[in-house]
Amino acid sequence: MHKVLTDKKTILLLTLPGLFVYTFAILAPIFLSVYIGMTDWSGIDKPVFIGLKNFKTILFSDMTFWKSLYHALLLALSYLFIQHPIALTFAILIDKIGGRAEKIFRTIFFIPAIIPIIVTSRMWVSLYDPQYGLINKALDLFHLGFLKQQWLGDPKTVLASLIVIMMWQGFGWALLIYYAGLKGIPEELYEAARIDGATGFNLYTKITLPLLKPVIKVNFTIAIIYALKQMETVYLTTNGGPGDASQFIANYLYIKAFSSYQYGYANAISVLFVIITLLINILFLKVFKAENYEY
Structure with a gap:
């Protein structure tokens, strides 16, 4: 067995x-995406x-791209500083x-995590409905009608x-990830x-949080990746509107490819998207350096 594992040809x-x-x-x-990103292509002809023209346009002229990013x-940031502290507290x-x-x-x-995205998206669209939605109805019930909004129709609130x-x-x-981490602490x-x-409080600051660092690191990484690639919920609720007030980069890429038929441009966005995602995750890993943890 040792000979097999040390033989370069076998390996x-x-x-x-x-x-x-x-x-x-x-x-x-x-x-292939890099090559197509250097072309002007509708997907048919x-x-x-055209070289780097698409990349230059995206980086220096396309404000929607930067707004989406x-x-x-x-x-x-909302995941890291709002959702995760609340999730850890409840865990x-x-x-x-x-x-x-x-x-x-x-x-x-855990129920929201197992419901299909299309179901939860349509549910929230109904809740946000300016006339019949439960949120505005509840505000009326508590005499807070002045707070009513067109939640998904107003660029200020969408x-x-x-x-x-x-x-x-x-x-x-x-x-669930934080809960599993807590169960692993003796x-x-x-x-x-x-x-x-x-x-x-000292028990949590001196024992719980330090021993949860590997779990926090994993959870933060997942959150960053999920935020950057978010598309389905955007597409099913606002599709980036009104205007580009709620546009996200993955949904913008989809629109360019399958609504505007700018496949070359969309591939250039995808290439830059991958590069930006890698850079953000590398930066995050540098900040959150790997450590050895022992119980």
């Missing part, structure tokens, strides 16, 4: 199938090579409840309203800390 033969699949499933489409980054509370109630609340909070929908949809996953550590005099 090459064993890795060839994987390299073959990786090349044709990942590398080839990427290089023969592509016309800004919205995606704003969603990522801690559910973990401490115990018994049958723990299972019930764990299930209730982005915040859309972010609320997407945070609600992903809340269950964030909570109870003996808390008991030892209590013997040493630690109480209440």
